Amino acid sequence: MTGRHHPLVRFAMAIDRNYVSETTQFLRELLAEKPQIEEERHKGRSMWWDKKLDPEQQRRDAASRIEQKAYVYFSDE
DSSP, X not given: OOGGGSHHHHHHHHSOTXXXXXXXXXXXXXXXXXXXXXXXXXXXXXXHTOOOOOHHHHHHHHHTOOOOOSOTTXXXX
């Protein structure tokens, strides 16, 4: 079957585009009630992830890398 009569196409057409899960509803309500959560999330992200990278340190890390064997559970001995 092809076109509009294919079962997957009919299924996709039947999906309720206005559906909102309970989890999404909960998160939207929580963020509406406590907008400071978004600010705290940005602070946490910047503290742990948004860091300036040192190119020299990255070069040292790359140079000291040891290549892993394809299958590490057997030794060559």
